[in-house]
Amino acid sequence: MSFKNLLFGSAISGSLMSQLGLAVLRLATGLSIAFGHGLGKLPPPSPFVKAVASLGFPRPEAFAWAAGMAEFVGGLLLAVGLMTRPAAAAVAFTLGVAAFGHHASDPFKARELALLYCAVAFLFACTGSGRFGLDRIVNRL
DSSP: OOHHHHHHOOGGGOOHHHHHHHHHHHHHHHHHHIIIIIGGGSSOOHHHHHHHHHTTOSSHHHHHHHHHHHHHHHHHHHHHTSSHHHHHHHHHHHHHHIIIIITTTSOHHHHHHHHHHHHHHHHHHHHOSOTTSHHHHHHHO
8 A cells, every 4th residue: 555545545445444444433333333222222111212202203112112123233234234224224314313303402412422323324324334244245145
């Protein structure tokens, strides 16, 4: 890798370093979402169901299950790079609702993590898993 490419190379170029960086980001983000946020919502605890109901969702228990599954299962799928685009889209949507719905009136610090996870998930919804995800293996079959 040239010094110029190290300083000014594009992540879209598909270089080994950019693909490795995306894989580390995908793995860390997916596992953090799954185990730091999703696992505790399965099964949905009563306060979480009430929070979903306060957002005006019909059948709040079903939507609480959907949000918990999107965070846990979607986070795991994102981490391993399997069905990355739909999993990331589900995570981005769920965390967007958290940031702009549940935490809408909270100070920025209270919604910062949801916004960051939403942005990273949106990135992977757009780019897919990259070279080091299971999607690449499945796509070859």
